[in-house]
Amino acid sequence: MSPQSIQGCDLLEGEWGKPGCIICWRYFHDGSPQIAKEIIEVIDNENYITNYKVIEGNLLELYKSFSSTVKVTPKENDDGSLVHWIFEYEKLNEDVPDPTGKLQMVIDVAKDIDALLLSQQP
Template sequence: MSQNGNKVEIEIEVKAPAAKFHQVFSCKPHIMASMSPQSIQGCDLLEGEWGKPGCIICWRYSHDGSPQIAKEIIEAIDNENYITNYKVIGGNLLELYKSFSSTVKVTPKENDDGSLVHWIFEYEKLKEDVPDPTGKLQILIDVAKDIDAHLLSQQP
């Protein structure tokens, strides 16, 4: 994990193919609740179409044992480079941060030996004493492991 100004990021290895992993985050975030129910309780489409930039979704998840919500707009989806950009527009995160966006990029490893998943959070704190969102990265690590296990169990 690295921290730089108002940015934190992490990269983890998964065994699933990059295209399949990317598809979950870009087009099918609503299925994450069934893949990682201890971390994500739901993801609802509020506006637009799944898998299309501009759609607005609402995550219901747990952080430190407390229920949270995050209303986000998917700002961009790059299916060629496996990148999805989200921007928080409502929910608990905006109680601490003036702005909060995340990017997930999935890169195939050589020889089709899994993928690297790179998350970046960029944010502006409402107050100086607000903590960096490193705990939210742990949620993503847990979710990534669950998604990876699920995708691998679906392969022939």
């Protein structure tokens, strides 16, 4: 859906779509290939919330911890949804930048997914 950003996503452990599964993302960011191994900590289908925690990969070269929460809020009248990304992280030191580039990447991926879904509507 977003080949310029995401090169692959592999299930390493557990079952797709279930808490506790471990996923390895291969993506391109800031001009170089990156890897993030994440565990899905929470999947709340009723409230459309998923929480991921990075357990290995390039992000942990800059951050002591890094997790993200994705919350989808359906708009009224089935007119699409809003997607909220929340990053929680602890920097290794004060010189480490905030992950605004990663935030822009997930925004770009969300736009690519949106465009694909809109192109498939009857």
